[in-house]
Amino acid sequence: MTAAIALAGRTRGLTAPNPNVGCIIVRDGRVIGRGWTQAGGRPHAEASAIADAGGDITGATVYATLEPCAHASPRGPACADLLSAAQPARVVIGAGDPDPRTNGKGAERLRAAGIEVTEDIEAAACRASMAGFLTRIATGRPQVTLKLGLSIDGGLAMDDGRSRWITGAAARAHAHVERARHELILVGRGTITADAPKLDVRVAGLESRSPRPVLISSNAAATPAGWLHIASPDQIASLPGDHLMIEGGAGAAAAFLAVDLVDRMLVYRAPVLIGAARTLGDIGLTDLSQAHGRWQMVDMRALGGDRLEIYERRRS
Amino acid sequence: MTAAIALAGRTRGLTAPNPNVGCIIVRDGRVIGRGWTQAGGRPHAEASAIADAGGDITGATVYATLEPCAHASPRGPACADLLSAAQPARVVIGAGDPDPRTNGKGAERLRAAGIEVTEDIEAAACRASMAGFLTRIATGRPQVTLKLGLSIDGGLAMDDGRSRWITGAAARAHAHVERARHELILVGRGTITADAPKLDVRVAGLESRSPRPVLISSNAAATPAGWLHIASPDQIASLPGDHLMIEGGAGAAAAFLAVDLVDRMLVYRAPVLIGAARTLGDIGLTDLSQAHGRWQMVDMRALGGDRLEIYERRRS
Numbered sequence: 001m002t003a004a005i006a007l008a009g010r011t012r013g014l015t016a017p018n019p020n021v022g023c024i025i026v027r028d029g030r031v032i033g034r035g036w037t038q039a040g041g042r043p044h045a046e047a048s049a050i051a052d053a054g055g056d057i058t059g060a061t062v063y064a065t066l067e068p069c070a071h072a073s074p075r076g077p078a079c080a081d082l083l084s085a086a087q088p089a090r091v092v093i094g095a096g097d098p099d100p101r102t103n104g105k106g107a108e109r110l111r112a113a114g115i116e117v118t119e120d121i122e123a124a125a126c127r128a129s130m131a132g133f134l135t136r137i138a139t140g141r142p143q144v145t146l147k148l149g150l151s152i153d154g155g156l157a158m159d160d161g162r163s164r165w166i167t168g169a170a171a172r173a174h175a176h177v178e179r180a181r182h183e184l185i186l187v188g189r190g191t192i193t194a195d196a197p198k199l200d201v202r203v204a205g206l207e208s209r210s211p212r213p214v215l216i217s218s219n220a221a222a223t224p225a226g227w228l229h230i231a232s233p234d235q236i237a238s239l240p241g242d243h244l245m246i247e248g249g250a251g252a253a254a255a256f257l258a259v260d261l262v263d264r265m266l267v268y269r270a271p272v273l274i275g276a277a278r279t280l281g282d283i284g285l286t287d288l289s290q291a292h293g294r295w296q297m298v299d300m301r302a303l304g305g306d307r308l309e310i311y312e313r314r315r316s
Numbered sequence: 317m318t319a320a321i322a323l324a325g326r327t328r329g330l331t332a333p334n335p336n337v338g339c340i341i342v343r344d345g346r347v348i349g350r351g352w353t354q355a356g357g358r359p360h361a362e363a364s365a366i367a368d369a370g371g372d373i374t375g376a377t378v379y380a381t382l383e384p385c386a387h388a389s390p391r392g393p394a395c396a397d398l399l400s401a402a403q404p405a406r407v408v409i410g411a412g413d414p415d416p417r418t419n420g421k422g423a424e425r426l427r428a429a430g431i432e433v434t435e436d437i438e439a440a441a442c443r444a445s446m447a448g449f450l451t452r453i454a455t456g457r458p459q460v461t462l463k464l465g466l467s468i469d470g471g472l473a474m475d476d477g478r479s480r481w482i483t484g485a486a487a488r489a490h491a492h493v494e495r496a497r498h499e500l501i502l503v504g505r506g507t508i509t510a511d512a513p514k515l516d517v518r519v520a521g522l523e524s525r526s527p528r529p530v531l532i533s534s535n536a537a538a539t540p541a542g543w544l545h546i547a548s549p550d551q552i553a554s555l556p557g558d559h560l561m562i563e564g565g566a567g568a569a570a571a572f573l574a575v576d577l578v579d580r581m582l583v584y585r586a587p588v589l590i591g592a593a594r595t596l597g598d599i600g601l602t603d604l605s606q607a608h609g610r611w612q613m614v615d616m617r618a619l620g621g622d623r624l625e626i627y628e629r630r631r632s
Contacts, residue, residue, distance in 0.1 A: 271627060288481065
């Protein structure tokens with residue numbers, strides 16, 4: 001299942017409105033097929049893996065990170081029907097599919113076809129691998145990741161706005177790879193004016209994965225050609241794509257935090273002190289007790305002399 | 317040597333102006349004596365270890381974190397003379413003693429007495445264990461440790477000054493143990509007024525290790541009874557003790573950072589965002605490039621839900 005999750009990562013940010021799923025087919029201890037949801041959402045991972053296996057998966061075990069879909073569409077058959085016809089011995093499912101058109105019906109249909117089904121295997125890791133899709137299903141909006149480049153003392157910039165550079169080359173390269181995992185990248189108007197940022201992915205081989213830029217501003221007329229526009233954070237539901245990265249600046253970050261619309265934070269932390277720095281603005285706290293219990297560090301790693309701290313919003 | 321360093325830690329903050337040294341004596345593969353510099357600076361570690369061994373260390377190996385002293389004083393004989401008389405087979409020395417009264421003469425005297433001497437064993441760790449003493453010898457002032465309790469976004473407090481609590485109980489308990497490793501604890505006048513802090517060590521068994529409070533203020537008349545007073549950071553050389561902890565507040569911290577008089581930072585970091593927070597004040601940076609290359613993270617650990625990041629000033 002871990003290998004299937006890795007395959008699922010290949011098209012994270014390219015499959016909306018479909019989930020990015022991974023699938024591995026094993027027979028007699030050997031992998032005979034590998035598949036993942038293709039860019040644009042079709043073919044699905046299971047169809048890709050069956051094709052990769054040459055069509056014959058009789059008696060094999062299929063590992064899928066998400067419950068196979070039970071709903072056919074004009075773009076292709078339901079994976080549960082494909083698998084039922086192909087007659088593997090067993091299907092191992094990571095996470096259940098909350099889409100009401102599947103939601104248990106996929107597993108049920110496989111069992112009805114005489115296939116052994118095992119569910120909830122590495123379910124948390126599977127859900128994390130398609131957090132964008134699951135956030136869209138649960139809340140109707142994309143998963144929101146806030147990127148922050150900070151000093152030890154929380155500085156985003158010097159007090160005159162200078163911020164080049166706080167973090168080093170390795171941290172900036174990592175942030176570009178993260179961009180490639182998002183369909184949407186958002187900045188406030190101040191950031192456009194101050195930095196005129198190119199919001200593309202400048203990593204060899206990933207140039208085509210540049211996300212669509214979004215401006216958040218009360219003034220729609222300021223929107224550059226080819227960009228999308230929203231006037232306030234609550235309009236993100238209308239944006240196409242399941243992964244939105246907030247690139248900057250401090251005002252946009254605070255606006256999303258104030259309405260609790262950040263799911264994940266990437267904090268690139270440099271071992272420097274700035275002092276009298278420009279820091280995060282008002283996020284609506286009236287008491288320190290409100291700050292606690294919201295964020296959990298889920299990962300940390302060294303990036304050159306800097307460190308990346310990854311936090312997730314705890315939601316009950 | 318690692319065990320000797322651990323012994324040396326027992327009286328860190330209690331031996332000034334003497335170094336806190338650890339000593340282990342081994343014969344035939346067994347530890348026969350353990351010693352460390354006693355509170356007040358005497359007896360020295362070597363004398364304590366020889367006494368612990370019952371006086372006879374003939375043919376043994378002596379591990380000492382610092383070169384045995386070559387200078388007798390009214391308070392006791394030179395350790396190099398004590399060891400020469402006791403005739404161990406070998407003395408293993410961690411760090412050389414930069415005190416001009418010893419500085420190589422200790423090792424020389426041991427060799428002249430026919431004892432095999434090995435130097436520079438775990439020297440960096442030995443030096444770190446007596447950084448206060450070495451800072452005083454090298455610069456004439458105590459080692460300065462800055463304690464900061466920070467949010468992810470660098471907040472020391474909310475914008476109205478409320479700071480109880482950003483970090484949790486485990487982090488606060490750790491900070492109290494750190495207090496016990498310092499002779500001196502410093503706050504600015506604002507902190508006295510706002511928090512009326514008790515700067516004692518509230519850890520069972522360590523109550524007697526509370527450091528001496530120091531006020532930094534232009535107004536000496538504000539100094540509470542029993543406290544010491546300095547008007548500016550450059551007056552720390554006059555303070556008694558080799559370890560000074562800056563407890564707060566933001567103004568005192570910035571004043572020391574601005575004149576590059578902080579050697580070590582303990583950053584207790586809570587996984588919370590504050591926003592519009594009170595942060596570190598001006599430390600005199602005019603360009604971001606000046607911020608780089610100064611600090612190195614040397615340790616990090618979890619403390620309950622918080623983390624402790626330890627940084628040291630890089631000095632060439």
